[in-house]
Amino acid sequence: MEDTSAVSTPPKTSLELTTRRTQFQTQASTLDTRRRQAVCVRRACKKYGPKNNPNVILDGLSMTVPKGTIYGMLGASGCGKTTLLSCIVGRRRLDSGEIWVLGGRPGSKGSGVPGPRVGYMPQEIALYGEFSIRETFIYFGWSAGMTTDQVDDKLEFLIKFLQLPSEHRFVKNLSGGQQRRVSFAVALLADPELLILDEPTVGVDPVLRQSIWDHLVHITKDGHKTIIITTHYIEETRQASIIGLMRGGRFLAEESPTKLMEMHNVDSLEEVFLKLSKRQNMGLRRRSSILSSVTGVPPENNADDEMSGEFGDNVSVSSRRRVATIENGNLPELPPEEKGSNKFQMVNPLHMKALIWKNFLWMWRNVGIMLFIIGLPVAQIVLFCLSIGKDPIGLKIAIVNHELNNTMDPCVPSVGCDWTRLSCRYLEHLEKTSVVFQPYDTDAEGKNAVERGWAWAAISFPANYSESLAVRLEDGKDADDWSITYSNMDVVMDMSNQQIGQLLQRSLYLSYQEFAQDVTVACNYSKRYAKIPLDFHTPIYGPESPNFTDFAAPGVILTIIFFLSVALTSGAMLLERNEGLLERSLVVGLTGTEILFGQVITQFVVMLGQSIMVLVFAFVIFKITCEGDTGWIAALTILTGFCGMCFGFVVAGVTEEERSATYMVMGSFLPIIMLCGIIWPIEGMHYVLRCISSFLPLTKSTESMRVMLARGWPITNPTVYTGFIATFLWISVFLTLSILIIKFKKG
Secondary structure, three states, rough: OOOOOOOOOOOOHHHHHHHHHHHHHHHHHHHHHHHHHHEEEEEEOOOOEEEEOOOOOEEEEEEEEEOEEEEEEEEOOOOHHHHHHHHOOOOOOOOEEEEEEOOOOOOOOOOOOHHHHHHEEOOOOOOOOOOEEHHHHHHHHHHHHOOOOHHHHHHHHHHHOOOOOOOOOEEOOOOOOHHHHHHHHHHHOOOOEEEEEEEOOOOOOOHHHHHHHHHHHHHHOOOOEEEOOOOHHHHHHOOOEEEEEEEEEEEEEEEOOHHHHHOOOOOOHHHHHHHHHHHHHHHHHHHHHHHHHHOOOOOOOOOOOOHHHHHHOOOOOOHHHHHHHOOOOOOOOHHHHHHHOOOOOOOOOHHHHHHHHHHHHHHHHOHHHHHHHHHHHHHHHHHHHOOOOOOOOEEEEEEEEEOOOOOOOOOOOOOOOOOOOOOHHHHHHHHOOOOOEEEEEOHHHHHHHHHOOOOOEEEOOOOOOHHHHHHHHHHHHHHHHHHHHHHHEEEEEEEOOOOHHHHHHHHHHHHHHHHHHHHHOOOOOOOOHOOOOOOOOOOOOOOOOOOOOHHHOOOOOOOOOOHHHHHHHHHHHHHHHHHHHHHHHHHHHOOHHHHHHEEEEEEHHHHHHHHHHHHHHHHOOOOOOOOOOOHHHHHHHHHHHHHHHHHHHHHHHHHOHHHHHHHHHHHHHHHHHHHOOOOOOOHOHHHHHHHHHOOOOOHHHHHHHHHHHHHHHOOOOOHHHHHHHHHHHHHHHHHHHHHHHHHHOOO
8 A cells, every 4th residue: 555644745847946936036126126216106196185285186106216316306386296205205104005215115114214314305494593504404413313523524515515604603594595505405414315305496596506406416426326306497307317297196207308308399398298288188088078978977086097108107118117117016025124113112312312402402592482481380370379369458338327417427436345336336347357438328328339339238227226236235035126126237238249249248247246246345244255156166277267369279380380381392393393394303313202202301391490480489479378298299280290291292293283282272271270170169060070070180180289288188198199190190191192193193
């Protein structure tokens, strides 16, 4: 019997081995071809256009940029040039298709893109106006991994070559052309392999424009540098090796300028562009008409069906042949060092040095703004302490005293154990509370004064008030109804203002108690005889007469620090992003996490100064009640400010402009103020709102701060450390959201 246990897979035939060898050779050849190309865009499709034209769609677009060439990308403003460049440098994602830059995918590990291998000059100036030329070079040089000596060497060369003014001149003091030359110099600073220039000649005089092109031709002669330049000045790209004519998110042609003019038998590139544009429009109308007649429905904007031949992705034979080497085979996998990685990477120390130095230098150069930022919370706490919680003075009270013959008679109080004119004796005590008396003759006049808003209350004394009160005190429970009735003073009040009404009622009660005790003591009675039989002992926590300032101060302090930190951090991030500074920094090689941590460090120093100033003014100058440990109070204030910073990063990440950020911050300000127990106890809220309040950022921290200030509770108390824990949790939530937004949000 034949043994089949050792029988293995039959050997491959010669044809199979030859086929596999051919496949490997094809893959190796394709990969080698990619590495010889500076940029290869394969069937790109992106449905998000630039900010100034969001309707642009890059659909079915392919381009190839060989190494050592100048590639001119031509097209009208808004056709998608800037969007495509953002995809090439890894700042935007494609919906479909592939982009290979310098042999790897943008953003992949080890590709250097974004990074120092790419020099990027955006359409905006994207420079810090408060920095000198040298300081600008140092920041971008450090960000690209250069040392200071290397930056200085390049600085000397670039200033001479581009005819820039002194290195100590501030960017904001340069002319427009000089600023563009500085921006161009920054792109050249790290000697990148790939130079991407987004309309560098806009607004530049013809002499400077030609000088820039001469330099670009010079640096690509050795074949080691590649340049992609976009412009809508068509004729200036005659010196480019290859040009791509772009219109409506598509390439009309991709070929050398000379060959394009020869193919279309014209004398200028502008005529080539006009001719191709007309043919594109004819092709669109013809295709649309055919599809509409068949289906009755206008066709969708499809990359494969809408255009073909000369009006497709690449019109020239040589262009189509170049792309075919990429598209006709399966792409091999990248080596492990070039594969993308989503893992968190540690920050680069040199990058952090550049970011922190840049942030502090910006603050130093904007000292007026920084003084305002630091002084604003101080001004707010000063206004709070001076205006909130103080007892109102000068309140007007209408007095109708029938014990006097008329209002012109002086109200002279009695002294000692004299039971006459007790009404004047009471008013003497009431006047100590800083109220203002307005005498009237009749009860109707006094009530009318309250109705018209001339007085907050009207007090009326009967004609026999003193005699009736004496009888009431002497006879006690045996006093007749007549004496009891006329021993009362009648009070009508305006209670439309709760705080003033309650404070005035308290003054009336306390003044009457002092008046009664004064009379009884003068008549040799015990002082307790005139007191209400309710004995309030010294409070365990707080003063006998609490004020609203002490209640509101904890929440106000934390709210000031929290929302100023939100405004500071979100404003700083949005300023850099909207001026193109953030985009340029990211393309140089900085990561979003590094930029975030750099802002955290510098803004934390500012917030620390704000917190110290606020606490000093609150507790040292205005003597707000503070019974707890000042160290823990300061720590909670600083943590709350840090929480506000992290929330500010979230606001900057989810909004596109300062106005949207302002609306978002204002929308969160009022709920936090009303629901976090800052201006009113949460015990007085509706049950549902009370539950919502427990999950807001400042609720627990405000309660923790309040018990430390008013009760002096230590950190070991659950109410106190719960505030710290809640703040740490919110910091973690906001910081995590910020990192995720920066990591996954492009553009």
